[in-house]
Amino acid sequence: MDLELKDKVALVTGGGRGVGRGVCLRLAAEGAKLVVNDFHARRAERVAAEVREQGGQAIAVEADITDLAAVRAMVARATEELGPIDILVNNAGIPARREGEEVKGGWEDFHTSEPESWQRMIDLNMYGTMNCTHAVLQGMVERRGGKIISVMSEAGRVGEAKLAAYSGAKAGMLGFSKAIAREVGKHCINVNVVALGAVDAKEVPFEQLSESAQQRTKKMFKSYPIGRGLQRLSRASDVADAIAFLASGRAQYITGQVLGLSGGFAMP
């Protein structure tokens, strides 16, 4: 099946690692030209290099997507170097931290949490998504075409205890995306959302993880009732396949939808 992605320009936020990396590699394998964004320059550069090694075209752009001016500068540079953005994947959703930075928050009861941690979730998932969408949408309207896919979590649909701000911010992405889908349908722009369950996107095998990372991973496996579904966690490639389809010419009549990618964890 031809996905008609050849030479399309795709911007993936948080593309330097995990799910975003998988999406970059998959879109590039289909012939898209990649703008690999990340808060951490080294991560973005590494993935852009991987794309080039597999014969594709990619640039790395370091930008904090919560900063609208930085996002506009990123889109301007990408447009100059690769062409106008055809596909935006709003993937970054777990706040990055600078090296050595201590960050409060994480998995915690809302009543004992600090506003600082809510702010980081809202800033990244809501403002990050809004900033990037705003920066590419005018061009898409003028060219009468484009695909916007945002990555939410099933937490935003079914709620996740100890992740209240995250769940709320992800739900906000969904409402925002549906509204934009209604606004720009007349301009032939498709706006959709994928809702992930737990993803095992590690680049290193389990045995090579640090002890604390192993503990975290074990806890995640335990906390997800994956036995109800497909009996495994998602892989980045599962998400990448779905996003490649939604970004493709094969999904022209799909808009304002949320596609659950949780292997049966949530069936809302």
Ligand SMILES: NC(=O)c1ccc[n+]([C@@H]2O[C@H](COP(=O)([O-])OP(=O)(O)OC[C@H]3O[C@@H](n4cnc5c(N)ncnc54)[C@H](O)[C@@H]3O)[C@@H](O)[C@H]2O)c1
């Ligand atoms: N991993 C999971 O189990 C899981 C489950 C449900 C949903 N999701 C969603 O999938 C998406 C990707 O998750 P992941 O696990 O691959 O995350 P990750 O933390 O492994 O990678 C995300 C990348 O985003 C970058 N990033 C963070 N803040 C940024 C910012 N302000 N500007 C630019 N880049 C920034 C980080 O530097 C990092 O490289 C997120 O939206 C997340 O909420 C993940």
